[in-house]
Amino acid sequence: MDQTLYFILLLIALCSVSECVQRQYHFINEKTTWTEAQRYCRENYTDLATVDNMNDMNEINKVIKPKQSMGNDHVWIGLQWTGLDKWQWSSGEPVLYLNWATGQPGSSREECAMMRNGQLHDKKCSESLTFICRSSNNTDTRLVFVNQMMNWRDAQSYCRQNHIDLVSVRNHNENQQVEKIMNDSHISDVWIGLFRDSWQWSDQSDSSFRFWYKTEPSHAGNTENCAGLKQDNTGEWHDLSCTSSPKSFVCYEDAELILIKENLTWSEALRYCRQNHADLVSVHSEEIQRRVMNVVKWPSTAAVWLGLRHSCTVGIWFWVSGETVCYQNWAPGNGTSEEDCETAVRSGAVQSGGDQQWISRPETDKLNFICRRNLQ
Structure with missing residues (x-):
């Protein structure tokens, strides 16, 4: 009984593994338009730089400043204006819960959100309110009420400099926590970290992190639809014309995963990865799948090999690296236990287009493939 319980707990632990997204940034000191920069990054790395948080900003500043004078x-x-509004959290977390008051959000261009009586209202970002930050003492997360009147952008900067960020209200429980702080402080309206904009990352990332200069984005002449960071001590962002003045740029690639654009059989791809890197990639979590989807955007084949193999002996799929197949992302009709073992051994690949789901292919097919780098 004890051994059975141990095995179950071990399996749960293996299935809950989640890696942090890691990016390597590369400063390209060539002057191009935004579109030309995007094309270069996609051909040589993964894409134009995506930024998730201040740690990413610090890494970008590190690769720029040693190579370029101030x-x-x-x-x-990699940020470009699309014209399609979307509500987002300042912290970059997904928007899954929004407790809007009746009639909210309104039809006017009020692009920031406050809380009143436990419900959300949109409001002009330029107005001044008190606000709530999310903070941490390295053991737990807590909320901090700041009894200073600031506009939304200044409140965001204050929270990022002194705590973590403006508070995100991601569920009913957090909604109640914010409401309690407001009641205890006898405050009717506070800024929270919700805003809307029309900017989208080149790699289609959901990251809502923004680091605009205080008067940006300005959309001067309705032509400034691309983003660039200022080469100064802060690296704050400005909206710019995508074509008027060529600029240097920053690309990124996944720190752990690499797409190999050679057409090899599955066994040849496995041998290549183990000789030149660490292994064929194992996609054992949703986080790894998202990273694979970014890496696999520009292959030369319709599908790309993964480290996924079918055993005809026991009728199961397994990762050659040893990870348990807990997370699955099979396309309909694929990944069944009744694979055709008479014709060829089957291996797993990820589709290059569409929803980029997994498919079963004969191991003799010749495809691009993704290796996991050896980070030691």
Whole structure:
């Protein structure tokens, strides 16, 4: 009984593994338009730089400053204006819960959100309110009420400099926590970390992290639809014309995963990865799947090999690296236990287009493949 319980707990632990997204940034000191920079990054790395948080900003500043003297020029990143509004959290977390008051959000261009009586209202970002930050003492997360009147952008900067960020209200429980702080402080309205904009990352990332200069984005002349960071001590962002003035740019690639654009059989791909890197990639979590989807955007084949193999002996799929197949992302009709073992051994690949789901392919097919780098 004890051994059975141990095995179950071990399996749960293996199935809950989640890695942090890691990016390596590369400063390209060539002057191009935004579109040309995007094309270069996609051909040589993964895409133009995506930024999730201040740690990413610090890493970008590190790769820029040793190679470029300080000045007033800008450097392209992968943010572009789309014209399609979307509500987002300042912290970059997904928006899954929004407790809007009746009639909210309104039809006017009020692009920030406050809380009143436990419900959300949209409001002009330029107005001044008190606000609530999310903080941490390294053991737990807590909320901090700041009894200072600031506009939304200044409140965001204050929280990022002194705590973590403006508070995100991600569920009913957090909604009640914020409401309690407001009642205890006898405050009717507070800024929270909700805002809306029309900017989208080149790699289609959901990251809602923004680091605009205080007067940006300005949309001057309705032509400034691309983002660049200022080459100064802060690296704050400005909206710029995508074509008027060529600029240097920053690309990124996954720190752990690499797409190999050679057409090899599954066994040849496995041998290549183990000789030159660590192994064929194992996709054992949703987080790894998202990273694979970014890496696999620009292959030369319709599908790309994964480290997924079918055993005809026991009728199961397994990762050759040893991870348990807990998370699954099979396309309909694929990944069944009744594989055709008479014709060829089957291996797993991820589709290059569409929803980028997994498919079963004969191991003799010749495809691109994804290796996991050896980070030691």
